[in-house]
Amino acid sequence: MPHSTLTVGKVEITVLHDAEVASPFSQSFPDVPAAAWDPYLKRYPEAFVNGDSRRTHFECYLVRSQGRTLLVDTGLGTSQTNPGTVDQMFGGTQGVLLEELQSAGYRPGDIDTVFLTHLHLDHVGWNMTQSGGLGMPTFPNARYIGNQADWAAFDTPRDSEMFGFSWWADTVAPLKKAGVLDLVTEETKLNSELTITPTPGHTPGSMSLVVNSGGETAFLMGDVFHGPAQVTETDWVFRFDMDPEQAGRTRREILDRAEKENAAIAICHHSGFGRVVTDQGKRYWQAL
Ligand SMILES: [Zn+2]
Numbered sequence: 001m002p003h004s005t006l007t008v009g010k011v012e013i014t015v016l017h018d019a020e021v022a023s024p025f026s027q028s029f030p031d032v033p034a035a036a037w038d039p040y041l042k043r044y045p046e047a048f049v050n051g052d053s054r055r056t057h058f059e060c061y062l063v064r065s066q067g068r069t070l071l072v073d074t075g076l077g078t079s080q081t082n083p084g085t086v087d088q089m090f091g092g093t094q095g096v097l098l099e100e101l102q103s104a105g106y107r108p109g110d111i112d113t114v115f116l117t118h119l120h121l122d123h124v125g126w127n128m129t130q131s132g133g134l135g136m137p138t139f140p141n142a143r144y145i146g147n148q149a150d151w152a153a154f155d156t157p158r159d160s161e162m163f164g165f166s167w168w169a170d171t172v173a174p175l176k177k178a179g180v181l182d183l184v185t186e187e188t189k190l191n192s193e194l195t196i197t198p199t200p201g202h203t204p205g206s207m208s209l210v211v212n213s214g215g216e217t218a219f220l221m222g223d224v225f226h227g228p229a230q231v232t233e234t235d236w237v238f239r240f241d242m243d244p245e246q247a248g249r250t251r252r253e254i255l256d257r258a259e260k261e262n263a264a265i266a267i268c269h270h271s272g273f274g275r276v277v278t279d280q281g282k283r284y285w286q287a288l
């Protein structure tokens with residue numbers, strides 16, 4: 001995929017496209033009637049497949065700021081790095097993050113920080129070079145940043161064996177053993193241009209990266225939104241939102257902020273960058 005790069009003041013953000021699948025509406029938004037999707041199928045044709053499924057991207061972002069090189073999320077991974085998720089949940093779709101990174105001119109050793117927006121199984125896929133704690137951290141010079149509340153939510157036998165496979169033991173638990181995982185609990189400044197801010201609801205520890213440079217702003221928001229339609233329909237509940245009411249509140253709060261600051265916005269499962277616009281009293285995603 002050609003890389004799309006956004007410049008925010010002095011910061012460069014490059015999309016690295018790990019993978020793409022089709023996700024039927026009925027599975028990902030079971031409470032939303034099929035006909036309610038019609039206006040969004042017309043408005044955002046690139047976001048859908050076959051009229052009944054979302055085109056689900058798994059995007060990661062390379063962020064360059066003040067000599068630092070961050071990676072936001074590590075995608076789906078492969079049968080080698082995240083076998084349960086890739087083979088049992090996503091039909092064997094193999095992530096290509098490392099090839100994307102290379103074609104953007106970077107090596108895994110160039111990444112100094114891996115920021116995990118949350119610890120769901122489709123955002124941590126390339127954390128390790130091999131599954132089952134057998135490998136090494138894929139980004140050998142990086143500190144990995146996650147959220148303590150997500151660690152507490154998922155580091156249990158019930159959730160770490162979610163869906164009958166051990167994604168947690170394959171991808172997240174080994175980071176702690178390797179001593180490279182930093183768990184944060186609150187808003188955290190990485191430098192004068194980059195701030196991690198809590199955006200809970202989808203998971204208790206969901207976080208977004210706020211980029212602020214030269215009077216410009218961008219929000220990289222992980223799974224706060226699942227596609228552009230939810231920018232308008234903030235009450236639509238995604239199946240894996242762990243606290244749906246809080247997720248809705250967070251969506252509205254961050255949209256208020258993004259609109260006020262005229263910020264660029266990006267969400268993991270939709271391609272490219274957007275902005276919030278209001279049209280006849282409703283808010284919409286407008287692609288940049
Ligand atoms: Zn998620």
Ligand SMILES: [Zn+2]
Nearest residue numbers: 120122223268
């Ligand atoms: Zn996700």
